[in-house]
Amino acid sequence: MDWNALEIGGGGFVSGIVTGKNVMYARTDVGGAYKYNFENGKWEQIMSFITEQDKGYLSVDAICIDPTDDDTVYMLCGCAYFSDARTAVFKTTDGGKTWTEHEITDLIQVHGNGAGRQNGEAIAVDPDNPDIIYCGGDVNGLIWSEDGGETWKPVDVYNDLGYFKYDVKWPTWTDHMAKAVASGEYYEQNGVAAIKIYDGKVYVATSIAESGNIVSADVGSDDFTVLSDELPTNCFPSRINQDADGNFLITYVGTITFGNSPGGIYRYDPETGEVEDISPVVDGKQEHISFGSCMSAPDNPDELIATTCGVWSVQKWDDTGENDEYGEWLYRSQDGGKTWISIYPGKGEYRWSPDRGTYVEPVIDYLHDGGYDWVYGKAIHWSGSLVINPENPDQVLVSSGNGVFTWDDIWGDYPSATFHPDGIEEVVCLDFVSVPGEGCYSAIYDYDGFIHKTPDSRGEQYQPNMGSTVSVAYCPQNPEVLVRTADKQSKGYYTLDAGETWTEMDFGSGGGKSAIAQIDENTYRIFKTTDSSSVSYSDDFGKTWTSSQGISGTKTTYLLVEPEDPDIIYGYTVQYNEYWYNDKTKTEPTFDDAHYIFYVSTDGGKTFTGTDLCKYDMCDPSGRIAYLGKDNLIVGAGWNGMYHITDCGKTIEKTDVYYCKTVGYGAPEHEGDCNTLYMWGMPEEGDAEGIWRSQDGGKTWTDLNTTMHFGGTGNGNFVVGDMNEFGTVYMSTVGMGIICGRLSSGNPAEEQADYGDVNCDGKVDVFDVIAARRYLMNPDEHILSEEAVRNADVHSKGNGIDVNDISKLKDFIIRVIKKI
16 A cells, blocks of 8 residues: 545645755654755655554654754654653664664653744754754753654753742643743643754744843853843743854744744854844834745855744735735845845835735845745745755745745745645645545545545645634435534535535524434425534525434544435444542543444434444544444444444444544445445454454454554544545545545556466466365365455455355356456
């Protein structure tokens, strides 16, 4: 299987970019980290190995590259609300192919999705002795290593300076206490903002607006002092870079939450201690606004480029003025910071044309979408880092809240900005369907959702879009009819032409999931569920809604319309009494407190009848219902396994599956077989956790992916099989996009067994029946290769060779059946 993200492009906050001599890495707040491939011009994910238990490490707080070795890289990772708030440093010595983990939770902790995550970098390697590394936390201060990150210890002299003077709960809902630089909650802390090691000294920037927000000491010494009294104390240091002469370029922001002012750019000479305020001068006044980063050209300290951070200035996509957005400007100096010019997309001459309603002739080209239509009308923003491409010094890359942008010809007369997230996929997908005869449709947080006509195609965003979308569903009786619903607003949309056009409708409230049934030739019944299990339906596209009766639960109800009978609607939800722990007699919830409920309606969803299924284990609810065929269903129940449901819900049998976090279904390999099951879980105790496939209704399972976890199924908690292409499966993630697994050849037919060709001679004939019969009678004497056994398994795939396979082979040879 090949595993990659569906192509959307960006979609999340790239919080930092760092460069080495010939490498570039980008970090994100919830979607791991990427390495740039200069050969194909794409970013490549380097953290697909992260397990579901470790998904908090996909919040990458800082990255540093060993100044003496591009192949040695360190990542500081952690998230306060995932993975028990653990923090770790990951190290690679082979350019990101393999990583070792060193947990440091007992020393410092970081929240890579918190305020100030665009600042950095809070980890640094000593260029004179690469075994020495300094690393800073959002809480609890500074640590260092003298053995290349194998072991760590506190830097007590820095920690005793008194900057981390507040006691806060980390995270808020626990009793674990940490030392912080501010009194706010975990997501408001940034602690150590940046670290620089140069010429035997370590420089530490702290996210405080007071004297001492940058201090220095000899490496390994116990004497930190304030770097300079001439540096500002009314704002927060954001980044420390060096120009071509070795001087520090220190940028400041007004707040760690993208506030405009005060701020500025300062040059510090580490040899003399001289400080110069080089903040841009506009109209005779120095602009002390927020700056995320400032760099010099590699061979010329007078050529400077800087990006604002949280300033919200105009950017233009065209000359109409209708698509102007607000984000970051660049400032460029060619005389070492004495004078600057502003650079932003669509910057024009200051000559207004009343006829055109805009500036005449842009001096700077309009913003380019790079082929990603969805970003049109959105801005470069939250730019905490700016780097010069080590392979192309005329190009800079700027991080943004929606991906990465490049500026070409940055030192020339006509710089040009282009969205360039190629390879970065950071959307959070909350729902997903593969529609028979059509494409795939997603519900995306922040960016609505996309249509992928094939797994290879770039996504097309729904138009019009409505921001955060939580559900998408299609009508099994007419797959061209779909509906999508929003998160915190009542409106949604429906389509009657597979998404070519969408019509707005009123859902009454946001959240929940949806479903559609065609109840007669001209009527579609649209169902909406809520976050608290209730179900309602509309037969007039949202003009009126009626409550379904009989549903009782506390979490979102998932619905499935029986494709062959729209009067039959299945539902699956959870009853969970979250206050059970107030009963001091209980160490865990009882069955009454926490259990799954399966529902069936036989009157088109007007009324439901429920059956209590099994205890709910308080992990992410396994709400999805997998459809094997008419009246033949599978549901997951977390650590309570998997259940097979038939006879319109009257017959419920527990399968042998040990753990099923979520289950989905896709097209069968051969026409007439039951749908293929895909599960995130473990078929048996002791099996590796991951994605498994079954082609026989859950009796046997094939390991598809138990090594590249991508942080698990995340918020959407789905694995969905493709209904048009056997072997293709999609999974949700915490922030690494929509992962797609396909048969390795990219062509399912080339990777399937050559069914029926038991003797592997390139044709199916009576000699294949003979070979299969001999093997069945005496497998020790008539040995078959693995390929031959796979080819012979033509009936109930996955259960080996038996008399049914031989019978089906004979029927094919004598033309009783046309396909096997």
